[in-house]
Amino acid sequence: MLGCPFLSKDRIKEPLADVVGPMIGSRELGGIAMDSMWSMARAVENGVVLDAVWLPARDRDRLEAGLTTAGSPRAVEVWCHVDRVTAAERLRDRYEPGTLPVRHEVHGDLTDVLAFWDEHGDTAEPVALPGVPVVRVDTGRPYDVGALVQEIAAHFV
Template identity: 35%
Template sequence: MPDRLIVINGMAGSGKTTLARPLAAALGVPLIAKDAIKEALGDAVSVSLPTRSIGALATDALWRIVGMLDGTVMVESVWLTGRDEEWFRRGWESVGAPRGIELWCSAPHEVMRERFLTRVRHAVHDDASRIDDWEAAARVAAPITGLTTLHVDTSQPVDIGRLAAHVRQTLESDTHA
Protein backbone atom coordinates (compact mmCIF):
# COMPACT_ATOMS: atom_id res chain seq x y z
CA MET A 1 0.00 0.00 0.00
CA PRO A 2 1.17 3.54 -0.59
CA ASP A 3 2.71 5.54 2.22
CA ARG A 4 2.02 8.92 0.60
CA LEU A 5 -0.78 10.12 -1.65
CA ILE A 6 -0.76 13.11 -3.99
CA VAL A 7 -4.36 13.95 -4.88
CA ILE A 8 -4.95 16.08 -7.98
CA ASN A 9 -8.47 17.49 -7.63
CA GLY A 10 -10.56 20.28 -9.14
CA MET A 11 -13.54 20.91 -11.35
CA ALA A 12 -13.82 19.34 -14.78
CA GLY A 13 -11.95 21.76 -17.03
CA SER A 14 -9.64 22.97 -14.28
CA GLY A 15 -6.52 21.51 -15.89
CA LYS A 16 -6.02 18.47 -13.64
CA THR A 17 -5.01 16.05 -16.39
CA THR A 18 -2.79 18.61 -18.10
CA LEU A 19 -1.00 19.18 -14.78
CA ALA A 20 -0.91 15.60 -13.46
CA ARG A 21 0.99 13.89 -16.27
CA PRO A 22 4.11 16.10 -16.29
CA LEU A 23 4.02 16.53 -12.50
CA ALA A 24 3.97 12.75 -11.93
CA ALA A 25 6.90 12.41 -14.34
CA ALA A 26 8.84 15.19 -12.60
CA LEU A 27 8.25 13.57 -9.21
CA GLY A 28 8.94 10.05 -10.49
CA VAL A 29 5.67 8.69 -9.10
CA PRO A 30 2.95 6.57 -10.69
CA LEU A 31 -0.19 8.41 -11.81
CA ILE A 32 -3.54 6.67 -11.57
CA ALA A 33 -6.16 8.75 -13.41
CA LYS A 34 -9.86 7.96 -13.07
CA ASP A 35 -10.74 9.19 -16.56
CA ALA A 36 -8.28 6.79 -18.20
CA ILE A 37 -9.94 3.90 -16.35
CA LYS A 38 -13.43 5.21 -17.13
CA GLU A 39 -12.64 5.47 -20.84
CA ALA A 40 -11.22 1.93 -20.92
CA LEU A 41 -14.36 0.65 -19.22
CA GLY A 42 -16.50 2.57 -21.70
CA ASP A 43 -14.66 0.89 -24.55
CA ALA A 44 -14.92 -2.56 -22.98
CA VAL A 45 -18.62 -2.53 -22.08
CA SER A 46 -21.00 -3.16 -24.97
CA VAL A 47 -24.03 -2.00 -22.97
CA SER A 48 -24.70 1.72 -22.68
CA LEU A 49 -24.37 2.64 -19.01
CA PRO A 50 -24.90 6.08 -17.45
CA THR A 51 -21.65 8.05 -17.17
CA ARG A 52 -21.98 8.21 -13.37
CA SER A 53 -22.28 4.42 -13.12
CA ILE A 54 -19.13 3.93 -15.17
CA GLY A 55 -17.48 6.67 -13.10
CA ALA A 56 -18.29 4.82 -9.88
CA LEU A 57 -16.77 1.62 -11.29
CA ALA A 58 -13.70 3.57 -12.43
CA THR A 59 -13.27 5.14 -8.99
CA ASP A 60 -13.43 1.73 -7.33
CA ALA A 61 -10.85 0.41 -9.79
CA LEU A 62 -8.63 3.46 -9.14
CA TRP A 63 -8.49 2.74 -5.40
CA ARG A 64 -7.89 -0.99 -5.96
CA ILE A 65 -4.94 -0.17 -8.24
CA VAL A 66 -3.58 2.38 -5.75
CA GLY A 67 -3.80 -0.23 -3.00
CA MET A 68 -1.44 -2.51 -4.94
CA LEU A 69 1.29 0.14 -5.16
CA ASP A 70 3.99 1.12 -2.70
CA GLY A 71 5.65 4.44 -1.99
CA THR A 72 4.16 7.73 -3.16
CA VAL A 73 1.23 7.51 -5.57
CA MET A 74 -0.57 10.28 -7.46
CA VAL A 75 -4.31 10.04 -8.12
CA GLU A 76 -6.23 12.37 -10.42
CA SER A 77 -10.00 12.75 -10.46
CA VAL A 78 -12.87 15.07 -9.65
CA TRP A 79 -14.03 14.73 -6.06
CA LEU A 80 -16.85 17.24 -5.67
CA THR A 81 -17.95 19.14 -2.58
CA GLY A 82 -21.25 17.85 -1.22
CA ARG A 83 -21.16 14.71 -3.35
CA ASP A 84 -17.88 12.85 -3.02
CA GLU A 85 -16.54 13.35 0.51
CA GLU A 86 -17.68 9.90 1.66
CA TRP A 87 -16.52 8.22 -1.58
CA PHE A 88 -13.08 9.80 -1.18
CA ARG A 89 -12.84 8.86 2.51
CA ARG A 90 -13.76 5.23 1.82
CA GLY A 91 -11.25 4.93 -1.00
CA TRP A 92 -8.51 6.63 1.00
CA GLU A 93 -9.14 4.38 3.99
CA SER A 94 -9.16 1.30 1.75
CA VAL A 95 -5.53 2.03 0.85
CA GLY A 96 -4.46 2.54 4.46
CA ALA A 97 -5.27 6.26 4.83
CA PRO A 98 -1.76 7.37 3.83
CA ARG A 99 -0.50 10.83 4.60
CA GLY A 100 -0.57 13.10 1.63
CA ILE A 101 -1.34 16.34 -0.08
CA GLU A 102 -4.18 17.66 -2.23
CA LEU A 103 -3.42 19.88 -5.20
CA TRP A 104 -6.58 21.87 -5.87
CA CYS A 105 -6.56 22.99 -9.49
CA SER A 106 -8.56 26.05 -10.42
CA ALA A 107 -8.92 28.81 -12.97
CA PRO A 108 -11.51 31.55 -13.45
CA HIS A 109 -15.02 30.16 -13.90
CA GLU A 110 -15.26 31.30 -17.52
CA VAL A 111 -11.95 29.64 -18.41
CA MET A 112 -12.93 26.31 -16.87
CA ARG A 113 -16.41 26.45 -18.45
CA GLU A 114 -14.94 27.12 -21.90
CA ARG A 115 -12.49 24.25 -21.47
CA PHE A 116 -15.30 21.95 -20.35
CA LEU A 117 -17.47 22.83 -23.34
CA THR A 118 -14.81 22.77 -26.05
CA ARG A 119 -12.48 19.92 -25.18
CA VAL A 120 -12.59 16.72 -27.16
CA ARG A 121 -13.20 13.76 -24.88
CA HIS A 122 -14.33 10.17 -24.98
CA ALA A 123 -18.11 9.75 -25.41
CA VAL A 124 -18.35 7.96 -22.05
CA HIS A 125 -18.11 11.35 -20.29
CA ASP A 126 -21.25 12.77 -21.99
CA ASP A 127 -20.07 16.32 -21.17
CA ALA A 128 -22.53 18.06 -23.49
CA SER A 129 -25.54 16.90 -21.47
CA ARG A 130 -23.95 17.74 -18.10
CA ILE A 131 -23.42 21.52 -18.27
CA ASP A 132 -26.16 22.23 -15.70
CA ASP A 133 -24.55 19.76 -13.28
CA TRP A 134 -21.17 21.37 -13.97
CA GLU A 135 -22.52 24.87 -13.21
CA ALA A 136 -24.07 23.72 -9.92
CA ALA A 137 -20.86 21.98 -8.84
CA ALA A 138 -18.70 24.95 -9.85
CA ARG A 139 -20.61 27.23 -7.47
CA VAL A 140 -19.52 25.21 -4.43
CA ALA A 141 -16.35 23.45 -5.59
CA ALA A 142 -13.63 23.28 -2.94
CA PRO A 143 -10.95 20.91 -1.68
CA ILE A 144 -12.51 17.97 0.19
CA THR A 145 -9.77 15.58 1.30
CA GLY A 146 -8.78 17.14 4.62
CA LEU A 147 -5.14 16.73 3.57
CA THR A 148 -2.71 19.62 3.38
CA THR A 149 -3.83 21.56 0.30
CA LEU A 150 -1.83 23.45 -2.29
CA HIS A 151 -3.90 25.70 -4.55
CA VAL A 152 -2.69 25.62 -8.16
CA ASP A 153 -3.81 28.32 -10.60
CA THR A 154 -4.09 26.57 -13.95
CA SER A 155 -5.29 29.58 -15.93
CA GLN A 156 -1.73 29.95 -17.24
CA PRO A 157 1.01 27.36 -17.81
CA VAL A 158 2.31 25.97 -14.51
CA ASP A 159 6.04 25.79 -13.77
CA ILE A 160 6.17 22.02 -13.23
CA GLY A 161 9.71 22.00 -11.81
CA ARG A 162 8.84 24.64 -9.23
CA LEU A 163 5.58 22.91 -8.30
CA ALA A 164 7.32 19.53 -8.00
CA ALA A 165 9.87 21.08 -5.62
CA HIS A 166 7.04 22.58 -3.54
CA VAL A 167 5.21 19.23 -3.42
CA ARG A 168 8.40 17.40 -2.38
CA GLN A 169 9.12 19.97 0.33
CA THR A 170 5.56 19.79 1.65
CA LEU A 171 5.54 15.99 1.70
CA GLU A 172 8.88 15.91 3.53
CA SER A 173 8.18 18.63 6.09
CA ASP A 174 4.47 18.43 6.86
CA THR A 175 3.57 15.93 9.57
CA HIS A 176 0.06 15.71 8.09
CA ALA A 177 1.33 15.17 4.54
Protein backbone atom coordinates in the same frame (compact mmCIF):
# COMPACT_ATOMS: atom_id res chain seq x y z
CA MET B 1 8.49 14.51 -11.98
CA LEU B 2 7.32 13.12 -8.66
CA GLY B 3 8.64 9.71 -9.63
CA CYS B 4 5.41 7.82 -9.11
CA PRO B 5 2.63 6.41 -11.30
CA PHE B 6 -0.24 8.61 -12.51
CA LEU B 7 -3.68 7.00 -12.20
CA SER B 8 -6.57 8.85 -13.84
CA LYS B 9 -10.19 7.98 -13.19
CA ASP B 10 -11.13 8.80 -16.78
CA ARG B 11 -8.33 6.65 -18.22
CA ILE B 12 -9.79 3.73 -16.26
CA LYS B 13 -13.45 4.60 -16.90
CA GLU B 14 -13.18 4.95 -20.68
CA PRO B 15 -11.95 1.40 -21.48
CA LEU B 16 -14.51 0.02 -19.02
CA ALA B 17 -17.20 1.87 -20.99
CA ASP B 18 -15.87 0.28 -24.18
CA VAL B 19 -16.38 -3.16 -22.58
CA VAL B 20 -19.86 -2.68 -21.08
CA GLY B 21 -21.32 -0.10 -23.47
CA PRO B 22 -24.58 1.45 -22.29
CA MET B 23 -25.33 -1.36 -19.79
CA ILE B 24 -23.82 0.71 -16.98
CA GLY B 25 -24.51 4.44 -16.72
CA SER B 26 -21.71 6.99 -16.71
CA ARG B 27 -21.98 7.96 -13.03
CA GLU B 28 -22.08 4.37 -11.81
CA LEU B 29 -19.20 3.48 -14.11
CA GLY B 30 -17.31 6.46 -12.70
CA GLY B 31 -17.75 4.99 -9.22
CA ILE B 32 -16.45 1.63 -10.40
CA ALA B 33 -13.45 3.35 -12.00
CA MET B 34 -12.82 5.29 -8.79
CA ASP B 35 -12.90 2.10 -6.71
CA SER B 36 -10.51 0.46 -9.18
CA MET B 37 -8.18 3.44 -9.00
CA TRP B 38 -7.98 3.21 -5.19
CA SER B 39 -7.36 -0.56 -5.36
CA MET B 40 -4.53 0.01 -7.83
CA ALA B 41 -3.11 2.72 -5.57
CA ARG B 42 -2.95 0.18 -2.75
CA ALA B 43 -0.97 -2.22 -4.95
CA VAL B 44 1.68 0.37 -5.85
CA GLU B 45 4.56 0.91 -3.46
CA ASN B 46 5.99 4.37 -2.80
CA GLY B 47 2.91 6.37 -3.73
CA VAL B 48 0.84 7.39 -6.71
CA VAL B 49 -0.75 10.48 -8.19
CA LEU B 50 -4.53 10.13 -8.54
CA ASP B 51 -6.45 12.30 -11.00
CA ALA B 52 -10.17 12.91 -10.62
CA VAL B 53 -12.68 15.59 -9.70
CA TRP B 54 -13.64 15.38 -6.04
CA LEU B 55 -16.38 17.69 -4.80
CA PRO B 56 -16.87 18.03 -1.03
CA ALA B 57 -20.63 17.49 -0.86
CA ARG B 58 -20.57 14.61 -3.31
CA ASP B 59 -17.26 12.89 -2.68
CA ARG B 60 -16.01 13.43 0.89
CA ASP B 61 -17.05 9.95 2.10
CA ARG B 62 -15.72 8.27 -1.05
CA LEU B 63 -12.39 10.09 -0.71
CA GLU B 64 -12.03 9.05 2.94
CA ALA B 65 -12.90 5.44 2.04
CA GLY B 66 -10.47 5.53 -0.88
CA LEU B 67 -7.60 6.67 1.31
CA THR B 68 -8.42 3.82 3.68
CA THR B 69 -8.52 1.34 0.79
CA ALA B 70 -5.18 2.61 -0.48
CA GLY B 71 -3.69 2.22 2.98
CA SER B 72 -2.14 5.64 2.64
CA PRO B 73 -1.07 7.35 5.83
CA ARG B 74 -0.26 10.56 3.95
CA ALA B 75 -1.89 12.46 1.12
CA VAL B 76 -1.85 15.90 -0.49
CA GLU B 77 -4.84 17.33 -2.31
CA VAL B 78 -3.85 19.40 -5.34
CA TRP B 79 -6.72 21.73 -6.20
CA CYS B 80 -6.55 23.09 -9.74
CA HIS B 81 -8.85 26.05 -10.20
CA VAL B 82 -9.70 28.54 -12.89
CA ASP B 83 -12.47 31.08 -13.42
CA ARG B 84 -15.79 29.73 -14.74
CA VAL B 85 -15.53 31.46 -18.13
CA THR B 86 -12.10 29.95 -18.85
CA ALA B 87 -13.26 26.54 -17.62
CA ALA B 88 -16.26 26.62 -19.98
CA GLU B 89 -14.02 27.66 -22.89
CA ARG B 90 -11.68 24.76 -22.18
CA LEU B 91 -14.59 22.33 -22.08
CA ARG B 92 -15.90 23.62 -25.40
CA ASP B 93 -12.41 23.23 -26.89
CA ARG B 94 -12.30 19.57 -25.80
CA TYR B 95 -15.49 18.90 -27.77
CA GLU B 96 -14.44 20.86 -30.86
CA PRO B 97 -14.56 18.68 -34.02
CA GLY B 98 -11.08 17.55 -34.98
CA THR B 99 -9.72 17.87 -31.44
CA LEU B 100 -7.40 15.05 -30.45
CA PRO B 101 -7.78 13.03 -28.43
CA VAL B 102 -11.49 12.72 -29.19
CA ARG B 103 -13.57 13.07 -26.03
CA HIS B 104 -14.94 9.63 -25.09
CA GLU B 105 -18.73 9.28 -25.39
CA VAL B 106 -19.02 7.99 -21.79
CA HIS B 107 -18.59 11.60 -20.61
CA GLY B 108 -21.75 12.69 -22.39
CA ASP B 109 -22.08 15.57 -24.78
CA LEU B 110 -20.96 19.13 -24.11
CA THR B 111 -24.44 20.11 -22.92
CA ASP B 112 -24.32 17.37 -20.24
CA VAL B 113 -20.88 18.42 -19.03
CA LEU B 114 -21.74 22.13 -18.94
CA ALA B 115 -24.94 21.30 -17.03
CA PHE B 116 -22.89 19.36 -14.46
CA TRP B 117 -20.63 22.36 -13.89
CA ASP B 118 -23.59 24.74 -13.81
CA GLU B 119 -24.94 22.58 -10.97
CA HIS B 120 -21.66 22.09 -9.08
CA GLY B 121 -19.37 24.92 -10.17
CA ASP B 122 -20.34 27.41 -7.48
CA THR B 123 -19.63 24.90 -4.72
CA ALA B 124 -16.52 23.35 -6.25
CA GLU B 125 -13.69 23.64 -3.76
CA PRO B 126 -11.08 21.40 -2.17
CA VAL B 127 -12.43 18.55 -0.06
CA ALA B 128 -9.80 19.50 2.55
CA LEU B 129 -9.94 16.38 4.69
CA PRO B 130 -8.48 16.81 8.18
CA GLY B 131 -4.74 16.24 8.12
CA VAL B 132 -4.54 16.44 4.32
CA PRO B 133 -2.73 19.57 3.14
CA VAL B 134 -4.19 21.39 0.13
CA VAL B 135 -1.95 22.80 -2.59
CA ARG B 136 -3.82 25.26 -4.81
CA VAL B 137 -2.89 25.81 -8.45
CA ASP B 138 -4.39 28.60 -10.53
CA THR B 139 -4.42 27.06 -14.00
CA GLY B 140 -5.66 30.31 -15.51
CA ARG B 141 -2.11 31.63 -15.55
CA PRO B 142 1.35 30.18 -16.03
CA TYR B 143 2.79 28.38 -13.01
CA ASP B 144 6.17 26.93 -12.15
CA VAL B 145 5.84 23.14 -12.41
CA GLY B 146 9.16 22.56 -10.64
CA ALA B 147 8.10 24.71 -7.69
CA LEU B 148 4.75 22.90 -7.59
CA VAL B 149 6.47 19.51 -7.50
CA GLN B 150 8.73 20.72 -4.68
CA GLU B 151 5.74 22.02 -2.72
CA ILE B 152 3.93 18.70 -3.05
CA ALA B 153 7.04 16.63 -2.30
CA ALA B 154 7.75 18.69 0.83
CA HIS B 155 4.65 17.18 2.43
CA PHE B 156 6.16 13.71 2.13
CA VAL B 157 9.57 14.36 3.68
